[in-house]
Amino acid sequence: MHTASSAVAKQDVSQKAMLWIVFAGFFMQALDTTIVNTALPSMAHSLGEKPLDLKSVVVAYTLTMALLTPASGWLADKFGTRRVYFSAILIFVIGSVFCATAHTLPQLVIARVLQGIGGSMLLPVGRLAVLRNIPGEQYIAALAFVSVAGQVGPLLGPALGGWLVQDASWHWIFLINVPVGLVGLLAVRRYLPQDASNAVAPFDWIGCGLLSMCMVTFSLALESGADSPWSALLVAVSLVSALLYIPHARRRVSPLFRLSLFREPNFSVGLIGNLFCRIGSGAVPFLLPLLFQLQLGYSPFHSGLLLLPIAIAGMLAKRWVVPLVNRFGYDGFLLINTLIVGVSIASFAAMSPGWPLALSILQLSIFGWANSMQFAAMNSITLKGLSHQDAGSGNSLFSMVQMLAIGLGVTIGGGLVSLFSVKLGVAAPAYQLAFLTMGLVTVLSALIFRRLDARPFQPDRVESEAVQAR
CATH class of the missing domain: 1.20.1250.20 (MFS general substrate transporter like domains)
Structure with a gap:
């Protein structure tokens, strides 16, 4: 005993x-x-x-x-x-x-x-x-x-x-x-x-290589800028790589991502919505510290403290997702909440020297609150309709898109500030225009979620999917 x-x-x-x-x-x-x-x-x-x-x-x-x-x-x-x-x-x-x-x-x-x-x-x-x-x-x-x-x-x-x-x-x-x-x-x-170790099927290195080539070349094209002679070539390589994956996946017994994933309507819509919505959200953690330190004159520590309301509000918001989605449905909730996220991003354009600290904290808290609920709802609606067979690969593809969107947000957000700075000759309005543009992109992504169905929320999946919310 x-x-x-x-x-x-x-x-x-x-x-x-x-x-x-x-x-x-x-x-x-x-x-x-x-x-x-x-x-x-x-x-x-x-x-x-x-x-x-x-x-x-x-x-x-x-x-x-x-x-x-x-x-x-x-x-x-x-x-x-x-x-x-x-x-x-x-x-x-x-x-x-x-x-x-x-x-x-x-x-x-x-x-x-x-x-x-x-x-x-x-x-x-x-x-x-x-x-x-x-x-x-x-x-x-x-x-x-x-x-x-x-x-x-x-x-x-x-x-x-x-x-x-x-x-x-x-x-x-x-x-x-x-x-x-x-x-x-x-x-x-x-x-x-x-x-x-286990005997496993061979990994689809060719499929992984094609999708990697697609993402890398597209990111490099954005990094190069529209005026670069390489941009068009890089975009073409990115598009061809994505298109070549389709016949490859059809021929292979166990491809990296089965094409049947995209037969689930909410997965396809959620994937695209995640990509465009997270571009705006991904730019914010990159642009805000630059704005605070380079334009508003805050110290690095002060700048870091000002980002705390985003994280704190995001943690407190999790409990509200289930009742709100149950009340308004996925389509209604994501339509309204995406608009709030987009408008809150655009509101950062108003921050300038002398801007009230209390108002800044309110703006950051609203963004953190709405953005956290956005991630939880988008994650659940994207993954919840997949079959058991497709759940693993669908989750991996979803994780790829999340990380890609963060990278694109940083690339596009930083590129916009550089572009507007050159055009205007002054950095301050460049940050304002960049936030307004990223906010507009996020607002427009709300239209994508109108194609979702309105099936009830599944709270038992929140914890497992919340891990993927980063």
Whole structure:
């Protein structure tokens, strides 16, 4: 009897330790997505670059994560969850060290790509470890615990980044990952169960390559600008790559993403709506710290603190999603809420020297509140109609689109500020026009959600899909 109780207690300790390991990995990944933004002006000054040119530092990370996320599940099945998760943390830590020691922008971009390789596996493989080692009746609660890291990371990221830049140097926003990562590596070896590798179907490297080529060339085309002679060629390559995937997926027995995914109407509509709506939302965390520091004269720490209302309001808003969607339906809720998100983004154009702090906090809180509910509702409506067979690949494709949209938002938002600055010769109105444009893009995306059906909300799926809301 004593032996049995000891075994149960030991298993409970191992499960709790594993949850903390996954929590820490997700926290590092979520933190690193936001902590960099506040430090961009200081990083640009240190590297001798223009602040807007550092958008490639953000895009390199998010785009790498988008490209490699679909392969993470296959790697975990092929080589074992424990081995892949250990490798993910190790790569992420090495990438962080290289970021901190970079002396030029190209070096920093390459290091961010390395970070993105590790980061692309932290969440999906960690979630898979939870699924395989936590009993079914405890899985929802365990996933909810892990998802808190996705909320705490963005909450602490901007302020922590501003404080480190102001009191130490921008290098420390990457170096803080090292002790956390080293503890994580030791904990993985100690507590994460050893699972055997499995015989899996060959990975669709050709399909992954075609979609990667599509996303990379399209992002490069936007980065090059409309006046670049390379833009048209890059757009053409992007379009051809996407079109070539269709016959490839039809011929292959197990393609990266089955074409049957798009027969579910809400998945297709939700995917497109997510892409366009998140472009505006993705530009905000990049543009606001630049506006606060370069135009309004705030310190990095003050700038980071001003972003706290977005994260706090977003956390408080989650509980309102279910009753509001049940009352208005998905189509009605997303139509109205998307308009609120778009208008709140456009309202940031009014921020100028002397703008009341209380009004700024109100604007940021409204955006955070509406944006958080937007993500939760969009995630649920996009994924909830998929069959069990298509759920895994649909979730991977959805994650790719989310990360791609963040990268596009940064690229387009930064590009608009650069374009308007050149045209007008002054930076201040350029930021105003950029926010107005991104707000308009978000408002127009509301029209996409009019094609959704109005089936009831499924609250039992909120926790699992909330993990993907970042």
